[in-house]
Amino acid sequence: MDFQELERRFIELLRRRIRSGELTERRLAKMAGISQPHVHNVLKGKRIFSLAMADSILHVLRVDLLDLIEPEEADEIRRRRSN
Secondary structure, eight states: OOHHHHHHHHHHHHHHHHHTTSOOHHHHHHHHTSOHHHHHHHHTTSSOOOHHHHHHHHHHTTOOGGGGSOHHHHHHHHHHHHO
8 A cells, every 4th residue: 555545545535525415625625724626626636635734634534544544454564564
């Protein structure tokens, strides 16, 4: 797993929450202190979040990077580290 895959999963998580009605682009932007057009462009793949913006969003949504990784993937990462 690489950073780009984590980023893809993060964006997909945001899209799912918006589609479900749990969030709106406007609410997400306000919570994270960024503009709604920027959120929209990121979700459409036209822009990217800076690490600071991504961290802010993870924080306000109470999401941890481990939430983006399947348990089996985490186990594999741990196995590789121990070797």
